[in-house]
Amino acid sequence: MDYYAILGIDKKADEKAVKSAYRKLARKYHPDVNPGSKEAEEKFKQVSEAYEVLSNDKKRKLYDQFGNNWEAASKMGDQGPFSYQSPGGFRVDFGDGNMPPGFETIFETVFGGGSRGVAHHAVAHDVEQTVTLSLEEIDSGSKRTFTYRVDDACGTCGGMGVVQSSNDQTCPRCRGAGQVKGVFGIGQTCPTCGGSGSIASDVCPTCKGQATMPNTKRVDVTIPAGIRDGARLRVAGQGASGAGGRKGDLYVLIREAKNANFKRVGDDLESEIEVDYTLAALGGTIKVPTLRGVVDMKVPPSSQTGQVFRLSGQGMTKLNGGRGNLLVRLKISVPKSLSAEEKRHLEEIRKLRS
Numbered sequence: 001m002d003y004y005a006i007l008g009i010d011k012k013a014d015e016k017a018v019k020s021a022y023r024k025l026a027r028k029y030h031p032d033v034n035p036g037s038k039e040a041e042e043k044f045k046q047v048s049e050a051y052e053v054l055s056n057d058k059k060r061k062l063y064d065q066f067g068n069n070w071e072a073a074s075k076m077g078d079q080g081p082f083s084y085q086s087p088g089g090f091r092v093d094f095g096d097g098n099m100p101p102g103f104e105t106i107f108e109t110v111f112g113g114g115s116r117g118v119a120h121h122a123v124a125h126d127v128e129q130t131v132t133l134s135l136e137e138i139d140s141g142s143k144r145t146f147t148y149r150v151d152d153a154c155g156t157c158g159g160m161g162v163v164q165s166s167n168d169q170t171c172p173r174c175r176g177a178g179q180v181k182g183v184f185g186i187g188q189t190c191p192t193c194g195g196s197g198s199i200a201s202d203v204c205p206t207c208k209g210q211a212t213m214p215n216t217k218r219v220d221v222t223i224p225a226g227i228r229d230g231a232r233l234r235v236a237g238q239g240a241s242g243a244g245g246r247k248g249d250l251y252v253l254i255r256e257a258k259n260a261n262f263k264r265v266g267d268d269l270e271s272e273i274e275v276d277y278t279l280a281a282l283g284g285t286i287k288v289p290t291l292r293g294v295v296d297m298k299v300p301p302s303s304q305t306g307q308v309f310r311l312s313g314q315g316m317t318k319l320n321g322g323r324g325n326l327l328v329r330l331k332i333s334v335p336k337s338l339s340a341e342e343k344r345h346l347e348e349i350r351k352l353r354s
Helices: 003-007 015-029 038-054 057-076 103-110 135-140 277-282 340-353
Strands: 083-085 091-093 127-133 142-153 179-181 187-189 212-223 232-235 250-256 263-265 268-276 284-290 293-299 308-311 326-333
Touching: 003 015, 003 038, 015 038, 038 057, 127 135, 127 142, 135 142, 142 250, 212 232, 212 250, 268 277, 268 284, 277 284, 277 326, 284 326, 293 308
Parallel strands: 127 250, 268 326
Antiparallel strands: 083 091, 142 212, 179 187, 232 250, 263 268, 284 293, 308 326
16 A cells, blocks of 8 residues: 555655644544445545554654565564565665575565465554543543454464474574674574574464454543543553564544533533523523533623623633633523513603613
């Protein structure tokens, strides 16, 4: 896949442009916005995968160099003094070009062309869950338990799809020594074979070479008070695990439920309340509902429809502490029917005003 094309950005796009493009497309293709659409679901997965790579400097550099084989290239690292032309068409150069016997078979296996049927290794990736919260829950903070299924790296083969056996081949990196030269020539354990000197090649009996096994996770997440609609909470290490012990993250997407009485504007709340025409004219005190109960509000004489009053500290709890305001808009209520006595008094008032 062309991650740049998926996000609709140029290869020179900076971090801000990458993030902006991702957010726009994630909102467009999110399953909550497109319920039941397999096409949107697939688009959302592609957009998420592209963002995971292009938002990470190390992964992006590897992707720019090796294309869709960037993950396999990252595992090979410093391969010593030889080079290899991969089945995918790109060339990896490692020095004098003296490739050891049997290396081509091993390299093809790592890059997805192995002759033993191992098509891939487990790749760590992120998981996203969505939660819809009421204004009351957002105001006070909330807790949720998420249960979801992931394909984790197989515990038997470590997510490689193969296990060690008598068919193992000599490690092409350390050439069977189990150690390679590190910085300044200091010996270190070979990261390709883990110091064993050989590369496993038999299909894993547990995962049948798939490198992953299904696993159900149950994760408790604390959602802080004051969080905004569209925010994403990151829970490190609770995504799908991959080969090499790498783990993806769980991202919790926050959605805010509509409220019949209040409209949220940042940390403030807006509401409308009806006031009898006589109270608006003469002034008085009314009861105003808030998220946390009912408070008294004074209405001055000669108040008008549409006039807004601010109740300090009666809005939403803020992420960094404190609370916003409640903005109360008046709606003057005029009775649809009047008693004879009311009409008589209003007629007297009309005469006085004229």
